[in-house]
Amino acid sequence: MISLNKIFYGLFILMLIVGVYTYQLMWFKSSDELITLLLAALCVLDILGNRNHRQYKGLFVIIGIMTFYMLYSLFFVHYNTAKAIMSDFFIQIKPFIAFYAAYSMRVRFNDSQKLFLKRLCIALSVIMLSIILSGFGEAFFYHVAYFGIISTLLFLIYYYCSYQNMTRRDKIIMMLMLAVGFFSTRSKFYGFFVVAVYIFFWYKPGILARVKLKQWLTIVIVFCAVLYVAWGKIDYYFLSSGFMLDADEMDASFARAALYVQAPFVLMDHFIFGSGLASYATYSSGDVGYSQLYQQYGLDNVFGLLEGDCPFVSDTFFPELVQFGIVGIILFVYFFVWVYRKIKPKTLNPDAIQLYKIGLLIISFIAIESVAGSVFLQGPGIMVMILLGFVVREIAEINKKELTS
Numbered sequence: 001m002i003s004l005n006k007i008f009y010g011l012f013i014l015m016l017i018v019g020v021y022t023y024q025l026m027w028f029k030s031s032d033e034l035i036t037l038l039l040a041a042l043c044v045l046d047i048l049g050n051r052n053h054r055q056y057k058g059l060f061v062i063i064g065i066m067t068f069y070m071l072y073s074l075f076f077v078h079y080n081t082a083k084a085i086m087s088d089f090f091i092q093i094k095p096f097i098a099f100y101a102a103y104s105m106r107v108r109f110n111d112s113q114k115l116f117l118k119r120l121c122i123a124l125s126v127i128m129l130s131i132i133l134s135g136f137g138e139a140f141f142y143h144v145a146y147f148g149i150i151s152t153l154l155f156l157i158y159y160y161c162s163y164q165n166m167t168r169r170d171k172i173i174m175m176l177m178l179a180v181g182f183f184s185t186r187s188k189f190y191g192f193f194v195v196a197v198y199i200f201f202w203y204k205p206g207i208l209a210r211v212k213l214k215q216w217l218t219i220v221i222v223f224c225a226v227l228y229v230a231w232g233k234i235d236y237y238f239l240s241s242g243f244m245l246d247a248d249e250m251d252a253s254f255a256r257a258a259l260y261v262q263a264p265f266v267l268m269d270h271f272i273f274g275s276g277l278a279s280y281a282t283y284s285s286g287d288v289g290y291s292q293l294y295q296q297y298g299l300d301n302v303f304g305l306l307e308g309d310c311p312f313v314s315d316t317f318f319p320e321l322v323q324f325g326i327v328g329i330i331l332f333v334y335f336f337v338w339v340y341r342k343i344k345p346k347t348l349n350p351d352a353i354q355l356y357k358i359g360l361l362i363i364s365f366i367a368i369e370s371v372a373g374s375v376f377l378q379g380p381g382i383m384v385m386i387l388l389g390f391v392v393r394e395i396a397e398i399n400k401k402e403l404t405s
Helices: 005-021 031-049 054-077 082-105 111-133 135-141 146-161 168-184 187-199 213-244 252-269 320-341 352-370 378-404
Strands: none
Touching: 005 031, 005 082, 005 111, 005 146, 005 378, 031 054, 031 082, 031 378, 054 082, 054 320, 054 378, 082 378, 111 135, 111 146, 111 168, 135 146, 146 168, 146 187, 168 187, 168 213, 187 352, 252 320, 320 352, 320 378, 352 378
16 A cells, blocks of 8 residues: 655645745746646556555546547647647646545545644745735735735635634634735635635525525625625626627727637537637637637737737636537536535534535635636646545545444
8 A cells, every 4th residue: 555645745735835835936837737747646656556546537537528628629620739739738637637636545634734734824924924015025926916816725725724623713813814815906805705704704504594584684795795896807807898899999908808708709609519728718829829719709919819929818717618618618517516515514513514614615716716817727726626625535534424323
């Protein structure tokens, strides 16, 4: 039996430090890809050394689906170069490798490892706050949006490492850690913060089934608060932009909105299996090779989406789902429905309830960030998918133990 716990733990910390925290300072910009490859190698080692192949059925299915889309993109639609398509293949599969590595490998962090992670999260949060207050935040982290992303990630890691024996001190530390994200001045972080406070302090499984007037009022207030802090983005991406944009009017400020506006047309023209990998709204579709779709849909004249100058081409996630068509979109939604069903506790075990809350927060984070960012495919997305894999596995173990006892 080969023990992979220490190796996995080391890769987890390495991803946090190199793949997320100091990523923008490094000359090597593929650290998250390299660490994901090492996680994949660990999966292979687990399958061959521990004969644990039955636990990886989900990963085999994902690889099969993505291989189909790779071949479909290469031989049927082919809107980009083979290099760009292969690049996008790996980028798209990264978070799922991370999830199934954590879910299927059955690694478990021990108490001393969790304690070190908690202390590391506190130290990283304090250092980040000091850097921000000293005026070097954007120089160190590249963009203010990362203040909120990193704060959220540190909050989630600390929460996962504390859920079994959480103290009042832990709760205070977690909220202070999350509050550092306010320096991002981004509405998507404000929206997540409201959701996090509600789920962390008030939400309980099944609350909607026995909801009273007071709880309904709380839910309405929370919803209105999220809507209020995020309204600018909602109006910009989903309401106003559709009426104000055409090929002649699109400029730098409309790059993300332009991708949203044209996405339904791309989907309707490639409805079943989509436009293929590296064809739309991804890093590979602009910076590795330039997708032919951009000229067809009048996006090649939008600043930030120009051939040879595409800094905004992957600044959002949801529009890129048109690459996979209605089949791929259904499969993507089904994955998260499956995850939700797995994390939903079947007992009133307090550990299962806390894990359920962590799972809800991770899904909320992915959903909110994906409106105006591609974090799901980057280092922070890989980290939260690892945590989500832990959560799904541990809740399954708790449910099995509770139901058989």
